[in-house]
Amino acid sequence: MKTLVLVLGRLAWFVPTIIGLLAIVFFISHVIPADPAAFVAGENATPETIAAIREKLGLDKPLHIQFWHYLVSIAQGDMGRSIYTGRPVAEDLLSRLPATLELAIAAIIVASLIGIPLGVVSALRRNTWLDHGLRVVTIAGLAIASFWFAILLQLFFSMRLGVTPLHGRVEGWGPEPITGFYTIDAIIWQDPEILLDALRHMILPVTTLALPATATIVRFTRAGVLNALQSNYVLYETAMGYPRRLVVWKYVLRNALIGTVTQIGLIFGLLLAGAVVVEAVFDWPGLGLFAVNSILSSDYNAVMGFTLIAGAMFIVVNLLVDILQGMIDPRETR
Template sequence: MYWLPLLVNRLIWLVPTIFGLTTLIFVLSRVVPIDPAVLIAGENASLEQIQEVRSRFGLDEPLPSQFVRYLASIVRGDLGTSLYTQTPILDELKARLPATIELTAVSLAIAGAIGIPTGVICGVHYNSWLDHVLRVVVVASVGVTHFWLAIQLQIIFSMKLGWLPLAGRFEGTMPYPFTGLLVVDSFMAGDWRSLGSALQHLGLPALTIGLPTAAIVQRFTRNSVISMMNSPSIAYQQAMGFSRRIIVWKYLLRSSLAATVALFGLTAGIMLAGVVAVETVFDWPGMGNYAVRSIMYSDYNAVMGFTIFAGTVFAVLSVVVDLVQVMIDPRGAT
């Protein structure tokens, strides 16, 4: 149970983190030059109707009172109602969450499958021609924006080659929603046609997010491997007569993975920003697409709800990453 004190400590820090995020978002929503009462009542509403809306939603109360009331609703799990769709924001986010989770999970898998092995190769063959070539690729990949890469992949693989769908998440009859994750649901139902459709639609958006992230993972893994190669523990393994392959894959890789797992937690925020852009380009029905639509319609309630929900998910993910890191290397349990 060496991880239990770490878990308790991280959960305690979740409360002030979410409170600070809520406070910041609430203040920003009140300083923007948009009158929420006018948005709710409509452009052609009379002054009496606008004032009625203010009274109904408590917008005529002092800001501290509004904040306390909003904070109480957050504690109850109520993120408010969308000004555009007039539906509970939490319900819409929960309905779109599986699509975002599926896209993010596949993107992380691509980033890890490419970034970790190539990072280890670069670290082991430090300053070789292969290391230099891959480092150039890394620098080029990090400088590419998700928005531009998404459009280029659409042009090449959808419009010119016709290999993968241009946009959307699925075609045909949806499988029974066991989990909301189409790949998992199709596999559980044994529907291979649906599974193929889900994977095809995942291909381009997951590559758009996964490739730049893989470059970051590769660079971080490379530096970690180089650091470990010069450590006394690796020198001891070499003195004991262990082969290079055993040292790399049994000792070096495991020690480097702890730092790489921490990197996944640090890049989660970057990936979340990428998801927002990628879901918009590929018309992916996830939370990022919902956030962009809410911004376009000046639905400040939905924007606040998305930000708080996404921030909470990111904070919880950070706790999970810390626990996984400690499980890989228990020496980090502090």
């Protein structure tokens, strides 16, 4: 019952949050000195032609009227048409969404598989050389700029060593789409060649995205484990003579992961933001690259569509994290 109340409470804030997010992005994108009508008309267009296009696109109306018309269109399931591609924005976003999700999910899995054990080890070896070394690495992981790290990986592994592809998702054509995830589609079609190629193309962008995520998970797992080790129930279990490994992995880790699970939801939002840069560097055909091209062409509808879908995914993921957090520790459910 508490979980149902939690879900309903989060969903009640879904629409106001999305509207507020859209309003901020809408007004910011419309005050920058760029004219999408001029982009559509071309370099040699006359002022009359540009004015006619502005009227056709509804850009001649006041901002609050434009925003209201946009909300009405969204409520009807219409995100408008992209100036950059000439196709409906919804189709562009849906076609690129699997590429970004495949990258983000892989990065979260890698970061969790590496970050949680390292965080536990760092806490258990507190103030040793291993702990200090891991803390230095995590600070560096948070400080390094994603685009700079991505370029370094390309220069070393792709251009110097030639062991990984430079950009893209696969060489040539991908598998016939079923889910849009190249790795899953390759498995469904039983095509190991495309599967290995897709995994090779994912190595560098996933590494770039997973570095700051891993650093964050290590830090929060370490803090959670240290806090749990000082709790009364752990001291009791230790005094009862239970093996240290059993106490750590059965009792300490479950309570220590509460903060880590919460951070994973926030990390997902960071991965969406980081994907904009990473996809542009690796020419990864996902939402991030689409957003960059849309911003450069002042494609308002596409930018707003990206904002809408990114905000919706962030809210849904955080809802799932809240539910999972309640399952790990029912006391956290409100």
